[in-house]
Amino acid sequence: MVTQDDNKFNKNIILIIAAVIIFIFLPNFISGYYIRIFTAIFMYATISQCINLMSGYMGYLPFGHVMFFGIGAYMSAILMKLGLPVFIAIPMACLSAIIVSIILGFPVLRLRGHYFAIATIGMNGAIMTVVQNATEITGGARGTTFPIIMASPDVVYRYFYLAMLSLMVITSLVMHVVVNSKFGYGIRSIKANEDAANSMGINTTFTKVTTWAIAALFTSIAGGIYGYWMSFIAPDEVFDLMFITNSIIMMLIGGAGTILGPIFGAFIVETVSEVAWSGFMQYHLAALGIATIVIVFFVPRGVIGTITDKIRNRRIELSKKAEVTNG
Amino acid sequence: MADNDIILDVRSISKHFGALKAVDKVSFQARKGEIVGLIGPNGAGKTTITNLVTGELRKTEGEVYFKGINVSRMQPFQIARIGLTRTYQVVKPLQGMTVEENILVGSLFGRSDRQNDLNHAKKTAHEIMELVGLDKKKEFKVSDVTLPDLKRMEFARVLAMDPEVIFLDEVMAGLNPSEVEESMELVKNIRTEKQLTIVYIEHIMKAVMGISDRIIVLHHGQKICEGSPTEVCDNPAVIEAYLGKKYAKEVIKS
Amino acid sequence: MGLQMFVNALLLGGLYALMGIGFSLQWGISGIINLSYGAMVLLGSYLSLIIFNMFHIDPFISMLFTGALLFLLGAFIYRFALQPLLKGGIVFTLIVTFAIRLIVENIILLVWSADYRTIRVSYAGSNFQFLGAFFPLTKFLTFLVAGVIIYLTYQFMTNTKIGKGIQAVALDKEGAMAVGVDDQKMYLINFALGTALGGVTGTLWATIYSFSPHVMDVIIGRVFIIAILGGLGNIWGAAAGGILLAFVETSGAIFVGSHWQEAIGLVIMVLVLLLRPHGLIGKKFFG
Ligand SMILES: Nc1ncnc2c1ncn2[C@@H]1O[C@H](COP(=O)(O)OP(=O)(O)O)[C@@H](O)[C@H]1O
Ligand SMILES: [Mg+2]
Numbered sequence: 001m002v003t004q005d006d007n008k009f010n011k012n013i014i015l016i017i018a019a020v021i022i023f024i025f026l027p028n029f030i031s032g033y034y035i036r037i038f039t040a041i042f043m044y045a046t047i048s049q050c051i052n053l054m055s056g057y058m059g060y061l062p063f064g065h066v067m068f069f070g071i072g073a074y075m076s077a078i079l080m081k082l083g084l085p086v087f088i089a090i091p092m093a094c095l096s097a098i099i100v101s102i103i104l105g106f107p108v109l110r111l112r113g114h115y116f117a118i119a120t121i122g123m124n125g126a127i128m129t130v131v132q133n134a135t136e137i138t139g140g141a142r143g144t145t146f147p148i149i150m151a152s153p154d155v156v157y158r159y160f161y162l163a164m165l166s167l168m169v170i171t172s173l174v175m176h177v178v179v180n181s182k183f184g185y186g187i188r189s190i191k192a193n194e195d196a197a198n199s200m201g202i203n204t205t206f207t208k209v210t211t212w213a214i215a216a217l218f219t220s221i222a223g224g225i226y227g228y229w230m231s232f233i234a235p236d237e238v239f240d241l242m243f244i245t246n247s248i249i250m251m252l253i254g255g256a257g258t259i260l261g262p263i264f265g266a267f268i269v270e271t272v273s274e275v276a277w278s279g280f281m282q283y284h285l286a287a288l289g290i291a292t293i294v295i296v297f298f299v300p301r302g303v304i305g306t307i308t309d310k311i312r313n314r315r316i317e318l319s320k321k322a323e324v325t326n327g
Numbered sequence: 328m329a330d331n332d333i334i335l336d337v338r339s340i341s342k343h344f345g346a347l348k349a350v351d352k353v354s355f356q357a358r359k360g361e362i363v364g365l366i367g368p369n370g371a372g373k374t375t376i377t378n379l380v381t382g383e384l385r386k387t388e389g390e391v392y393f394k395g396i397n398v399s400r401m402q403p404f405q406i407a408r409i410g411l412t413r414t415y416q417v418v419k420p421l422q423g424m425t426v427e428e429n430i431l432v433g434s435l436f437g438r439s440d441r442q443n444d445l446n447h448a449k450k451t452a453h454e455i456m457e458l459v460g461l462d463k464k465k466e467f468k469v470s471d472v473t474l475p476d477l478k479r480m481e482f483a484r485v486l487a488m489d490p491e492v493i494f495l496d497e498v499m500a501g502l503n504p505s506e507v508e509e510s511m512e513l514v515k516n517i518r519t520e521k522q523l524t525i526v527y528i529e530h531i532m533k534a535v536m537g538i539s540d541r542i543i544v545l546h547h548g549q550k551i552c553e554g555s556p557t558e559v560c561d562n563p564a565v566i567e568a569y570l571g572k573k574y575a576k577e578v579i580k581s
Numbered sequence: 582m583g584l585q586m587f588v589n590a591l592l593l594g595g596l597y598a599l600m601g602i603g604f605s606l607q608w609g610i611s612g613i614i615n616l617s618y619g620a621m622v623l624l625g626s627y628l629s630l631i632i633f634n635m636f637h638i639d640p641f642i643s644m645l646f647t648g649a650l651l652f653l654l655g656a657f658i659y660r661f662a663l664q665p666l667l668k669g670g671i672v673f674t675l676i677v678t679f680a681i682r683l684i685v686e687n688i689i690l691l692v693w694s695a696d697y698r699t700i701r702v703s704y705a706g707s708n709f710q711f712l713g714a715f716f717p718l719t720k721f722l723t724f725l726v727a728g729v730i731i732y733l734t735y736q737f738m739t740n741t742k743i744g745k746g747i748q749a750v751a752l753d754k755e756g757a758m759a760v761g762v763d764d765q766k767m768y769l770i771n772f773a774l775g776t777a778l779g780g781v782t783g784t785l786w787a788t789i790y791s792f793s794p795h796v797m798d799v800i801i802g803r804v805f806i807i808a809i810l811g812g813l814g815n816i817w818g819a820a821a822g823g824i825l826l827a828f829v830e831t832s833g834a835i836f837v838g839s840h841w842q843e844a845i846g847l848v849i850m851v852l853v854l855l856l857r858p859h860g861l862i863g864k865k866f867f868g
Contacts, residue, residue, distance in 0.1 A: 055672060061671060061672055061675070063675070107855050108851075108855070110855070111854060111855070111858070113671055114608070114614055114671060115854055115858060117614070117671065117675070118614070118805055118809065118850075118854065119850075119851050119854045119855070121805065122805070122806075122847040122848070122850045122851040122854070123847075123851055125802065125843060125844065125847040126844045126847045126848050126851070129840070129841065129843050129844030129847070130844065132840065133840055133841060133844075141840075181445075182435050182436075182443055182445065182448075185428070185431065185432050185435055185436075186432075186436065188421075188423075188424065188428075189421050189424075189432050191423065192420075192421030192422045192423050192424055193419050193420065193421050193422060195383065195403075195419060196415070196419035196420070196421060197421070197432075198383075198402065198403045198404045199381060199383060199403040199404070199407055199412065199413065200404075200407060200412070200432060200433055200436050200437060200484070200488060201404050201407035201408045201412075201436035201437045201438065201488060202404055202432075202436050203402075203404050204404065245676070245679050248672065248675075248676055249676060252672065252673075252676060256672070257423075282687075282690075282691060283687060283691075284687075285683040285684070285686055285687035285690070286683065286684045286687035286688070288680070288683055289679075289680035289681065289682070289683035289684040289687070290680070290684065292676060292677070292679075292680040292683075293662065293677055293680050293681075296666065296669075296673055296676060296677055296680075297665070297666075300669060300673070312466070315466065316466050316467070319466070
């Protein structure tokens, strides 16, 4: 039996596949400048997706989450300098980020609300200082380089474009599966009411730490690819909280607690700030600030959140009407 | 009471908040399928006992055995998974979710923790929503339903967890008389249908008297009396501490 | 640690204490982690710079004006940008205060550029000796003034009607509302007061150190640590936290090198969060 829901589901899948195919071939039609912008959008969408899993779904705002971005970037750089190929270096960097997230997760995820957010900021700062001072391994405050890719810039652009695109798509698919699974109900119950969740049989500690590890996994891969893409990284850049504040803004604009939200949010914010950069460079910070305030006030559920709310309310209205006419 | 039917055995538990002995060496037992009423004036320690048994508060002393297992040092989720759970006097809905999802979470987790099939869990949730009369509100967000419905939802959520023992902490507070009647029927029916053991905490005397097989009276954190509804009503200590003579007589007459 | 080190740490600690209190009050009582706090402190510095350059008014006098102005700005921000968002939770207030910070940063960049600025009062170079230690005059004055302001803030919170109202909503919101305290008004005044304290700190800061928009992040990093060490919303706690942080930084710079000092503060903060969430002093509010 094919229900209406199934039909809609199939239509959505076709739309998504079509969009992915378009994006795969898009670099053939646009200049290097736009390829770079899209690469950044995919990267931000990935990080924003991770913030969304933690904050939008689980209610824990990991303000210092950029630590995993930095760890991913630095571990990749170090391992690649030791001669490992990129497809081994980045997974190993990712593994180290996961281990860090689990070790830190047990104590820090006991903290709630503000305290959790601030403790992660503190941890990020501490890790950054370690990276700045472990000069022999990390190159210190002046940063470090990745091996240079021997290829024409055009090829390099496309290489990173496709890498970030794949990362965004895989991240979003995994998030979709996670939040709609039984485990996902556990995650959402923690946001809804952690004590009630625990007394309903949800192992909240395990759920929180695992969720943070998933978020660390994808963020650290983004960090590794970013570092290789930039070919040079410095601590105050890859541990910059700005990555997270931007990702939070993207999540809010697109719609927290939805899977498409962070992707749309990344597109909107990056496009707007690109325009702001080129058009009103002097005002771009203020423009971003004002835009954020406007969004938070007028579309608090974000673009996708507002749309899904509308659809849900229509359904309830319809079912009420149906009830009236039937009864 | 050393028979094999005892499913819950609370052994001399205490909880001190600083100098206050909110619960003071309370022991009681519950048999399979029994409804045990737990009454006492406001602040007697009923909710605190519930929190101690379900692992939400750490005990100052004492042990709790459930199905022969010592659950004294377990976390709430572990206790819930072996079949002991509760509702909250101050409701704790899963905010931001729909009524249906709230109950679904109960059936996904709860005792049948190995329930990994979402569709099967949804079916269970629907059955229970029909049973308690929430099926029309399933798409509502919890912020859009009334307090009696929230209480009903909490009850449904607990049932969806497929427990063996439940603590119902003042589920009737805020209900009107006909709703109370309805709710009492529901509890009784479900007890027989599901072979549940219920520890029933209530302020509405009529409900407790009418529904309980046995009643335990608390006062200032201590158990002052235990027995059948009529025995408890006749007990002078209880009358003095809690019921007031006039009311007690009324209840016995009716 | 030598006597001079001790004096240096103490003098710095006075400023840290004042700076931390404003942030701690806003967080602990109004419930807002104010990411624009560093921007507000800097506004205090730049405002006193304008006043000094245009009217040659000493920062120790113009701080009354910057404090009043920032009080109004804080009240305005709370009323129109934060209060409507409170029920949206931490994400919204965090991101909006961050947005405000971006706007202020942009304004500062436009008006004053990213260059470092200083206010050089005529007595900037003078100092005196006491018990064998050097006391730079401006640093000593900021310490003194900070102490007086902290004391006055404490008196305000404990001995005035409004202060008591703020204390009441902080301890028991429902109870306070039940006896007729207007909770939102209290949160607003408290938030505005916190902003004013930040602004005054900025003015005092400007008499000693040079400043630029970069200082914003340094300030935010410090006030987080101070507030957590002292316990949120606790005036004497934050004061103690400020002085403690100054000592940790000063001695850390000697014993493990100045490039580690930031990490030490942060690690201590995280440890306090995990082990003593009500701060080192442990009592909630006004202890
Ligand atoms: N978390 C707590 N901290 C301090 N005292 C508490 C706490 N919880 C309950 N109490 C006190 O313990 C006593 C028993 O409370 P409670 O179990 O809620 O009573 P009941 O449910 O019978 O009305 C009361 O005096 C109450 O004020
Ligand atoms: Mg109670």
